[in-house]
Amino acid sequence: MLEIKDLYGGYGKITILNGVNCEIHTGAITTVIGPNGAGKSTVFKAIFGLLNVHSGAINFQGKNLVGMSPAQIIAEGVTYVPQGRNVVPQLSVYHNLELGGITAKDQSMVKRRIDEVMEIFPALREHQDRKAIDLSGGQQKQLEIARALLLDPKLMLIDEPSIGLSPNLVKEVFATLQRLRDNGVTVLMVEQNAKAALAMSDYGLVLELGQVRMHDKADVLLNDPRVGRLFLGGSMDEE
Numbered sequence: 001m002l003e004i005k006d007l008y009g010g011y012g013k014i015t016i017l018n019g020v021n022c023e024i025h026t027g028a029i030t031t032v033i034g035p036n037g038a039g040k041s042t043v044f045k046a047i048f049g050l051l052n053v054h055s056g057a058i059n060f061q062g063k064n065l066v067g068m069s070p071a072q073i074i075a076e077g078v079t080y081v082p083q084g085r086n087v088v089p090q091l092s093v094y095h096n097l098e099l100g101g102i103t104a105k106d107q108s109m110v111k112r113r114i115d116e117v118m119e120i121f122p123a124l125r126e127h128q129d130r131k132a133i134d135l136s137g138g139q140q141k142q143l144e145i146a147r148a149l150l151l152d153p154k155l156m157l158i159d160e161p162s163i164g165l166s167p168n169l170v171k172e173v174f175a176t177l178q179r180l181r182d183n184g185v186t187v188l189m190v191e192q193n194a195k196a197a198l199a200m201s202d203y204g205l206v207l208e209l210g211q212v213r214m215h216d217k218a219d220v221l222l223n224d225p226r227v228g229r230l231f232l233g234g235s236m237d238e239e
Contacts, residue, residue, distance in 0.1 A: 001026040001186055002047075002155060007056035009046050015054065016042045018210035024155075028202035029177060029187040031218065033194040033227075039210040040190040041083065044157045048080040049073050060155065071103060079148040083160035083190075086144050089133035093124050093143060096132050100147030110150060117146040120179065138169035142176060149185070156180065159190045162197075174200045198222045 002024040010016040016039045024030050032040050045051040047058055049070045058065040065073055070080075087096050097117070101110030118125035121142050127135060132143060141161055148156055161177070162170040170193065177187050178200060191197035198204050204221040206214040214221060221227050 001061060002188070003057075003059040004043075004047075005057045005059065007043075007046060007053065007058065009051050009053040009056070010042070011052070016210050017046060020056070020207075020210065020212055022205055022212050022215055024186065024188055025203060026186055027181065027184060029181050029189065029200065030203040030205055031194070031197040031201040032188070032190045032205045032207055033192075033197065033221075034207035034213075038207040040207050041159050042210075043207070044080065044082075044159055044188075044190060047073075047157060048078065074103065074151060074153075077152075077154035079151065079153040079156050081144050081148050081156065081158040081161070083163055085140060085164075087132040087135075087140050087147075090131055092129050092131060093135070094128040096143055097124070097128075097147055097150065100150035104151060113150045113152065117149045120149070120183070121146050121176070136169070137165050138172050141165065141169075141173050145173075145176060145180070149180070153185060155186045155188065157188050160192060161189065162191060162193050170196065194227075195222070 004020050004022050007017050007020040008015060020043060032043065034040055042051060046053055047065065049065065049068050053066050060076060060078060063076065065076065088099065097114045098110065101113065104110050123139055124143060124146055127139065132140060135143065161173050165173065181187055189197065198218045198221055201218040204216060204218045205212060206221065206227060214227065
C-alpha cells in the first residue's frame with residue numbers, strides 16, 4: 001500500500017531522515033518505535049506533506065505523494081492524527097466531528113459518515129451534545145480518531161495515541177485501532193510504549209538516526225533481544 005524509498009528530509013537545512021526505506025502492508029497495524037530523535041514523527045510529517053522532502057519517494061497505491069499538499073493527500077485516502085490533544089474543547093462532540101468533513105464537497109456524505117463512525121464509537125453518540133473538554137482523555141482520543149475517519153481513509157497515521165492516558169485507557173484506544181484494522185483501515189502508528197504497541201500490532205519498524213534498522217512481524221521484534229537492548233534499555237521480556 002505504502003512504499004517509502006530513499007527518503008531524505010528535515011527542517012530547513014537540518015536533515016532528519018537519512019534514507020528511509022520501508023513498505024507498509026495493507027490491512028495491518030504497523031508500529032514505528034525507536035529512541036527519541038530517531039525521526040519517527042518526522043516520517044509521518046513527510047508522508048502527510050508537512051515536511052520538506054529533499055529527495056526520495058513516498059508511493060501510496062502507486063502514486064508519489066511527495067510535493068502534494070495535505071488536502072491532496074487526504075483526497076488520496078490518507079489521514080493523520082498528530083500527538084497531543086487535537087479537539088476543539090468548547091465545541092460539542094458532534095461539531096468536532098463535522099470539522100473532520102469540512103473540506104468535503106458532499107455534506108450529506110459527511111452526515112452519513114458521522115452516523116457510521118458513531119456506530120464504531122458508541123460513547124461518542126452517547127455524548128454527542130457534550131463539549132469535547134468534558135470527555136475523558138480516552139474519549140477525546142476516540143473523537144480525534146473518529147474525526148480522521150470521516151473521509152473514509154485507506155491509511156491512518158496516528159502519532160503517540162497513548163500519550164497522557166492511563167493504562168486502562170491505552171488498552172481501550174489500542175482496541176479501537178484493532179477494530180479499525182478489522183474494518184479495513186491500514187494503521188501506521190508511532191508509539192513510545194513499544195512493548196504494549198508491538199503486542200497489539202501486526203508489524204513493527206525500528207527507526208534510528210533517520211533510518212530503518214529493523215522491519216519485521218511485530219511478534220518477531222517483540223522477542224528480539226536487540227530491540228530491548230538498543231531501544232528499551234533492557235530485554236523486551238523485562239518488566
